[in-house]
Amino acid sequence: MLYIIGLGLGDEKDITLRGLEAVKKSQKVYMEAYTSLLSFGLSADGLSNLEKFYGKPIILADREMVEEKAGAMIEEAIHNDVAFLVVGDPFGATTHSDLVVRAKTLGVKVEVVHNASVMNAVGICGLQLYHYGETVSIPFFTETWRPDSFYEKIKKNRSLGLHTLCLLDIRVKEPTFESLCRGGKKQYEPPRYMSVNTAIEQLLEVEQKHGDSVYGEDTQCVGFARLGSEDQKIVAGTMKQLERVDFGAPLHCLVIVGQTHPVEEEMLEFYKY
Amino acid sequence: MLYIIGLGLGDEKDITLRGLEAVKKSQKVYMEAYTSLLSFGLSADGLSNLEKFYGKPIILADREMVEEKAGAMIEEAIHNDVAFLVVGDPFGATTHSDLVVRAKTLGVKVEVVHNASVMNAVGICGLQLYHYGETVSIPFFTETWRPDSFYEKIKKNRSLGLHTLCLLDIRVKEPTFESLCRGGKKQYEPPRYMSVNTAIEQLLEVEQKHGDSVYGEDTQCVGFARLGSEDQKIVAGTMKQLERVDFGAPLHCLVIVGQTHPVEEEMLEFYKY
Numbered sequence: 069m070l071y072i073i074g075l076g077l078g079d080e081k082d083i084t085l086r087g088l089e090a091v092k093k094s095q096k097v098y099m100e101a102y103t104s105l106l107s108f109g110l111s112a113d114g115l116s117n118l119e120k121f122y123g124k125p126i127i128l129a130d131r132e133m134v135e136e137k138a139g140a141m142i143e144e145a146i147h148n149d150v151a152f153l154v155v156g157d158p159f160g161a162t163t164h165s166d167l168v169v170r171a172k173t174l175g176v177k178v179e180v181v182h183n184a185s186v187m188n189a190v191g192i193c194g195l196q197l198y199h200y201g202e203t204v205s206i207p208f209f210t211e212t213w214r215p216d217s218f219y220e221k222i223k224k225n226r227s228l229g230l231h232t233l234c235l236l237d238i239r240v241k242e243p244t245f246e247s248l249c250r251g252g253k254k255q256y257e258p259p260r261y262m263s264v265n266t267a268i269e270q271l272l273e274v275e276q277k278h279g280d281s282v283y284g285e286d287t288q289c290v291g292f293a294r295l296g297s298e299d300q301k302i303v304a305g306t307m308k309q310l311e312r313v314d315f316g317a318p319l320h321c322l323v324i325v326g327q328t329h330p331v332e333e334e335m336l337e338f339y340k341y
Numbered sequence: 342m343l344y345i346i347g348l349g350l351g352d353e354k355d356i357t358l359r360g361l362e363a364v365k366k367s368q369k370v371y372m373e374a375y376t377s378l379l380s381f382g383l384s385a386d387g388l389s390n391l392e393k394f395y396g397k398p399i400i401l402a403d404r405e406m407v408e409e410k411a412g413a414m415i416e417e418a419i420h421n422d423v424a425f426l427v428v429g430d431p432f433g434a435t436t437h438s439d440l441v442v443r444a445k446t447l448g449v450k451v452e453v454v455h456n457a458s459v460m461n462a463v464g465i466c467g468l469q470l471y472h473y474g475e476t477v478s479i480p481f482f483t484e485t486w487r488p489d490s491f492y493e494k495i496k497k498n499r500s501l502g503l504h505t506l507c508l509l510d511i512r513v514k515e516p517t518f519e520s521l522c523r524g525g526k527k528q529y530e531p532p533r534y535m536s537v538n539t540a541i542e543q544l545l546e547v548e549q550k551h552g553d554s555v556y557g558e559d560t561q562c563v564g565f566a567r568l569g570s571e572d573q574k575i576v577a578g579t580m581k582q583l584e585r586v587d588f589g590a591p592l593h594c595l596v597i598v599g600q601t602h603p604v605e606e607e608m609l610e611f612y613k614y
Contacts, residue, residue, distance in 0.1 A: 076455065076456075078359065080358075081362070082455075084357050085355070085357075085358070088358065159462075159470065163469055163470075165467050165604050165607070165608045168467075168608065169608055169611075172611055183357070184430060185470075187464075187470045188461040191430065191458075192431075196436055197436075197458075198478075199475065200475070200476075201474055201503075202472065202501065228475070230474075331439060331442070334438070
């Protein structure tokens, strides 16, 4: 059996009892390491918090490992119980459909243990999940690569009066440009997590380029940091206001507010800039 | 402190450790009873499973109680720890913003414990949560009341190639028409939960009435029953096919499939009719 287990958004206490049971009976426990490990008290040299909590070792599976060695993990799951831990929900912002398809194709039983994901936990700000349009991703701009396909999607959402959840870029274990060119042993960039501030800066740059007045400095937004953690920070304000707020440590995400109902506005008041 | 705690979608084991801790330290535990109690082993005359599990009594709070007596519950939370349990996530399909606003206005601290909700757990079928448009609700039609505002929303989603999550009507503790007219002690209709079959029947009736070819008998959909439970049932097929499927006990929901990516299609294959 391959258990794919959502850990939720906060720390080790956000696993469900069902998830914890599955971890306890698994012979091997893997954990995907490419969304965020920060909130789980993990560091590059150890998984101490979670391992102590579960009483068993965890194999950290970064993006390369999941893509390249998933086959081995799935084979283990033919005869053993194997747990694959995922921050948030297994089918939330980062989906693990590939893994499920590969496992099921090999006849391995898969059980998914759901949990909260950024996709539903943003509901806490009071904007109803019903009234969201398509979710967009904002990638880090570079000198030469400034993709802005999110602009058209935000435009459509706003024309329908819908809110837009913006997922902000995470760069973990990206090979350096030099090591890619040179070949040989890969070297990696330090991890980078996009802040609300950078996201807004990029959004405003794209608006200026296209000029369709989809949004602007005065557009109402909600910025989130460490959503679901005990020290989460949620601030509602205009783009101009939020661009100046220090949200602190990652992960961040951003909601561009569409048309609001009175009950949504009442909730937003508690988070006002 | 008022804890608003999501129970997730399955049974008593789907609460998070954080949620369970909060329940254990609360002096009073309420539970909202108007979404679904079925999966939690509750019956009209007792809350046995959950109460046994928590080792303390639970006060069942139906819609009237939450609306009328929330004030008393919030006042208790000024000096005590009070837990309010919610099926799914506190800000999922049924939102509890009202309660939060009232509590915060009275200066009561509120802590939300997130969990999986139908809004993110539908991701298990392989259709990416990114590619959903606005969520719609399908109400039970009556002889004289056949509201179809969902049709325009589905139309917009489909014109953008997006998937549509349809939440299906739940009628719990609805006063009978007679008792409303007569006044005095209220009497209630037996609970009703809309099936995938009824939803499709109503959807097709509305399409026939409007005739904009937004969808039809051959439109791909995914039907879900008891999502997140051990005996969940997920079937992908055309409206015509799913109309004939027996999904069994509630709760049901339905997704109308938009444009799909290859990896989405691979996952759907596992659920094909």
